[in-house]
Amino acid sequence: QVQLVQSGAEVKKPGASVKVSCKASGYTFTSYGISWVRQAPGQGLEWMGWISAYNGNTNYAQKLQGRVTMTTDTSTSTAYMELRSLRSDDTAVYYCASSTVTHDAFDIWGQGTMVTVSS
């Protein structure tokens, strides 16, 4: 079936980097984009950015520009999100989501990856 499977939980110290993976299956990976959305504990959803799995074009949220990099590996149908210079307010569940039904909504979601930033 169509699904996105993310890597496991991470604990990082302030200033470190984290790289979360998102493996797609059940559909043609390069036909759709992947967005990343995060959710701090008890808070709402925040869009982080998008990457085209077709050509690697990216579009990042302004507040994360310079700290985030999104990439894909088409040979393994996997998307990656790397966040650098981690701060305590980066503690959140990070989701990848694909837009297959329309390019402006997120219909397939990964299970989420908890990233905890703590000294």
Place this chain on the structure above:
Amino acid sequence: QSALTQPRSVSGSPGQSVTISCTGTSSDVGGYNYVSWYQQHPGKAPKLMIYDVSKRPSGVPDRFSGSKSGNTASLTISGLQAEDEADYYCCSYAGSPYVFGTGTKVTVL
């Protein structure tokens, strides 16, 4: 880009209808017909319920409907059921980024 404004909570009895509003600006909700709605149960990933203002993905009950007027979008749940108790988030394209709403907790009394 500021978050879209949603009521913190709404509630209703089984069988009743509830409507959640999502207020933005002419730069997001009012400027594009790209509003989507997501349902999120505790500890779970969000689920797409409505896209392009009023379209339902396959498998979403027709009890869920969406609309938009000016800078405000709305999600209506008709015939409320116990399993509809969850958090709901709107989302709008905003020219380059996407912006989510603040979220609404729906309680089934």
